[in-house]
Amino acid sequence: MASYAVLLEYQGEAFEGWQIQGEGSRTVQGCLREALATLTGESVTPRGSGRTDSGVHAEGQVASFALETDWDPGKLERALNGVLPADVGARQVARVAEGFDALRDAIGKEYRYRIWNRRERSPLRAARFAHIPYPLAVEAMQEAAVLLTGEQDFQSFQAAGSDVKTTVRELHELSLKPGPLGEIEILAHGKGFLRHMVRNLVGTLLEVGAGRREASSMPSLLARCDRGAAGPTAPAHGLTLERVFYPSDPFGPGEGDAKSRDSKGKSV
Amino acid sequence: MASYAVLLEYQGEAFEGWQIQGEGSRTVQGCLREALATLTGESVTPRGSGRTDSGVHAEGQVASFALETDWDPGKLERALNGVLPADVGARQVARVAEGFDALRDAIGKEYRYRIWNRRERSPLRAARFAHIPYPLAVEAMQEAAVLLTGEQDFQSFQAAGSDVKTTVRELHELSLKPGPLGEIEILAHGKGFLRHMVRNLVGTLLEVGAGRREASSMPSLLARCDRGAAGPTAPAHGLTLERVFYPSDPFGPGEGDAKSRDSKGKSV
Numbered sequence: 001m002a003s004y005a006v007l008l009e010y011q012g013e014a015f016e017g018w019q020i021q022g023e024g025s026r027t028v029q030g031c032l033r034e035a036l037a038t039l040t041g042e043s044v045t046p047r048g049s050g051r052t053d054s055g056v057h058a059e060g061q062v063a064s065f066a067l068e069t070d071w072d073p074g075k076l077e078r079a080l081n082g083v084l085p086a087d088v089g090a091r092q093v094a095r096v097a098e099g100f101d102a103l104r105d106a107i108g109k110e111y112r113y114r115i116w117n118r119r120e121r122s123p124l125r126a127a128r129f130a131h132i133p134y135p136l137a138v139e140a141m142q143e144a145a146v147l148l149t150g151e152q153d154f155q156s157f158q159a160a161g162s163d164v165k166t167t168v169r170e171l172h173e174l175s176l177k178p179g180p181l182g183e184i185e186i187l188a189h190g191k192g193f194l195r196h197m198v199r200n201l202v203g204t205l206l207e208v209g210a211g212r213r214e215a216s217s218m219p220s221l222l223a224r225c226d227r228g229a230a231g232p233t234a235p236a237h238g239l240t241l242e243r244v245f246y247p248s249d250p251f252g253p254g255e256g257d258a259k260s261r262d263s264k265g266k267s268v
Numbered sequence: 269m270a271s272y273a274v275l276l277e278y279q280g281e282a283f284e285g286w287q288i289q290g291e292g293s294r295t296v297q298g299c300l301r302e303a304l305a306t307l308t309g310e311s312v313t314p315r316g317s318g319r320t321d322s323g324v325h326a327e328g329q330v331a332s333f334a335l336e337t338d339w340d341p342g343k344l345e346r347a348l349n350g351v352l353p354a355d356v357g358a359r360q361v362a363r364v365a366e367g368f369d370a371l372r373d374a375i376g377k378e379y380r381y382r383i384w385n386r387r388e389r390s391p392l393r394a395a396r397f398a399h400i401p402y403p404l405a406v407e408a409m410q411e412a413a414v415l416l417t418g419e420q421d422f423q424s425f426q427a428a429g430s431d432v433k434t435t436v437r438e439l440h441e442l443s444l445k446p447g448p449l450g451e452i453e454i455l456a457h458g459k460g461f462l463r464h465m466v467r468n469l470v471g472t473l474l475e476v477g478a479g480r481r482e483a484s485s486m487p488s489l490l491a492r493c494d495r496g497a498a499g500p501t502a503p504a505h506g507l508t509l510e511r512v513f514y515p516s517d518p519f520g521p522g523e524g525d526a527k528s529r530d531s532k533g534k535s536v
Contacts (some may be wrong), residue, residue, distance in 0.1 A: 011391045057392060077388065087391045120345065123279045123355045124325060124508075127395070240392075 005250040010088040049244040055236030064102035108245035118182035130238030136209030145174040147218035155225040159196035204231035273518040278356040280325040317512040323504030332370035376513035386450035398506030404477030413442040415486035423493035427464035472499035
């Protein structure tokens with residue numbers, strides 16, 4: 001057996017999320033399993049670093065799997081890109097130590113939420129940005145975001161009906177970066193996230209930005225541990241899983257890593 | 269009669285270009301004409317600053333038209349966005365002097381061509397970037413680009429079968445900007461462009477980048493005035509019409525102009 005990790009990019013629009021569901025559901029995990037079966041004849045179910053919801057994109061989802069046959073990682077990456085559909089691609093494939101588990105071994109994740117904050121809609125950004133047509137008080141949102149970081153009980157931000165051992169998570173960073181044209185990017189970097197947590201944080205920050213909620217109310221909102229007390233779940237298509245962190249990066253600093261390119265951005 | 273200009277953004281993928289064609293062709297001009305008819309009951313054919321080809325995007329195409337009825341520009345913009353399909357939107361509508369002609373009055377245009385220059389494809393960039401999987405010599409491309417600027421006869425870069433009075437055009441700028449992950453943006457700013465000219469310039473620069481053509485050969489290539497001597501037409505989906513220039517900006521510095529936003533990108 002040989003163990004592999006694959007770094008996946010996908011446009012989430014036409015997927016019902018990462019995780020394999022019933023018949024007729026198009027999922028990223030299902031497409032990857034099918035591609036691996038086509039290439040190797042083996043029936044393996046790749047394990048993702050976590051589920052992404054229906055419509056959520058990924059720049060760098062990570063999945064692990066083991067194959068009976070030995071494949072050169074570069075060859076497997078090219079072969080996967082040859083059989084995967086156009087909206088999902090393998091950025092890199094790496095050999096990993098036996099037992100590497102993309103889910104269990106992950107020590108952090110980075111998400112980016114994109115907002116288009118102009119009154120008029122933007123057809124060119126419609127696939128990746130949530131359109132918020134009313135003015136947002138970005139500074140108040142920034143204040144609120146800071147109050148939501150750290151090790152906290154995020155139960156108020158967890159999807160209703162979830163069942164996890166603990167709702168305490170550590171959020172290293174939650175920050176807003178406004179762009180020149182009306183874009184706002186919200187970066188969330190944490191050790192782990194509850195179901196819908198990023199989108200619920202964003203939905204709450206949007207209420208702060210709209211003046212319907214005070215930035216200073218964040219600590220009491222966390223303390224209430226009540227999903228009904230927080231804002232609505234922000235739309236899925238604004239969210240991208242940017243990166244998954246491991247104690248030792250299975251992919252770097254290899255060919256697929258941006259840092260291995262020279263300052264002009266050329267391939268090396 | 270009241271004259272208007274509209275600043276249009278569109279995702280070109282599902283359009284057969286700007287210009288109205290026969291029955292069954294979905295065009296941006298056709299969608300705009302239909303939207304205006306729905307809103308006003310008037311049958312007007314908006315005039316664009318120029319045709320964009322099938323698949324080409326626009327951040328800022330400009331079209332002009334006149335209506336019998338008097339519309340508040342802001343109201344007309346919102347009404348247009350309510351009836352236009354999702355892949356085309358009105359960024360702004362402005363009242364303009366009688367006789368303003370989006371085509372004839374244009375004094376310059378800016379295009380951006382996006383290249384994804386990594387071996388592996390990028391599903392998240394597939395709609396806007398042309399994928400060039402082999403390494404490109406960006407410096408040689410930059411050298412060649414400089415040699416293509418200025419007032420020149422661009423006949424070698426004009427679509428075969430075109431019929432224009434003169435193939436002399438003034439290209440103010442043709443420059444490359446490599447990004448950190450393997451993106452390369454080519455900016456073309458000129459007084460006017462021949463049919464397919466930007467994409468033919470890009471196709472030729474790509475041959476320089478691949479080492480199949482010398483940067484220093486650009487002057488002789490221009491001198492040949494032969495379409496067959498230049499490179500292939502680069503794919504349409506990498507191209508975006510960014511901006512059209514007029515002696516006096518019909519839209520600025522109004523609400524729809526990025527410059528009217530504060531440094532934090534908030535709506536003002």
